[in-house]
Amino acid sequence: TQLLEQSPQFLSIQEGENLTVYCNSSSVFSSLQWYRQEPGEGPVLLVTVVTGGEVKKLKRLTFQFGDARKDSSLHITAAQPGDTGLYLCAGAINAGGTSYGKLTFGQGTILTVHP
Amino acid sequence: DAGVTQSPTHLIKTRGQHVTLRCSPISGHKSVSWYQQVLGQGPQFIFQYYEKEERGRGNFPDRFSARQFPNYSSELNVNALLLGDSALYLCASSLGPGAGELFFGEGSRLTVL
Secondary structure (H helix, E strand, O other): OOOOEEEOOEEEEEOOOOEEEEEEOOOOOOEEEEEEEOOOOOOEEEEEEOOOOOEEEEOOEEEEEOOOOOEEEEEEOOOOHHHOEEEEEEEEOOEOOEOOOOEEEOOOEEEEEEO | OOOOEEEOOEEEEOOOOOEEEEEEOOOOOOEEEEEEEOOOOOOEEEEEEEOOEEEEEOOOOOOEEEEEOOOOOEEEEEOOOOHHHOEEEEEEEEOOOOOOOOEEOOOEEEEEO
16 A cells, blocks of 8 residues: 655644645655645646656745655745645556556645735 | 536435435546545545546445446445545546546535434
8 A cells, every 4th residue: 555644734834934845655656746725625736746856846836756756845935825725745656557547645734824 | 618527516414325426527538536535634546437447446345336427427326325434525537547637626525424
């Protein structure tokens, strides 16, 4: 069973602060995705990383995939109240060369940014 | 273009009953996956269907079943409901069977009393 452990589980910060969310596993993933979910809605994809060591930036968000493709991090610079939400990492594993749409999700990080 | 649509959005059942949840994928998407999200946790994979065939199954009991129709819409059925089945059931669609970009619906919130 592949497990993804996210930390921290809860994060409450002031507007303007920086933060990092971590996602770790003992399994190697073919790709790793980060989602953001707001109450009453489904998760929305933020980014997909596929290459070990890859870094992607999306405005104030920086995503990194570990060299061994077992871990990832999400860094937010100068957080804003609009960043508030549940952040989920999810890993995919290719089985026999074909992945079957099965994502293994972490338990999520609830981020609250206070004005 | 319409996104992934799920119905019903909310429903309440009692233990022992059965429930059918429905999902319409984005137009042109042929793959549908189902996930269960219990409050305070990340989604857990239940099933994936592609071209009307089951392509993946998560660690869920046989009370859970699903199917995909010729128009690529899908149904998730849960029999003999337990209190622990209370959750948000998410449907996600994608173009193909790979775990590329998944587009999630808003979910069906099931409460079992």
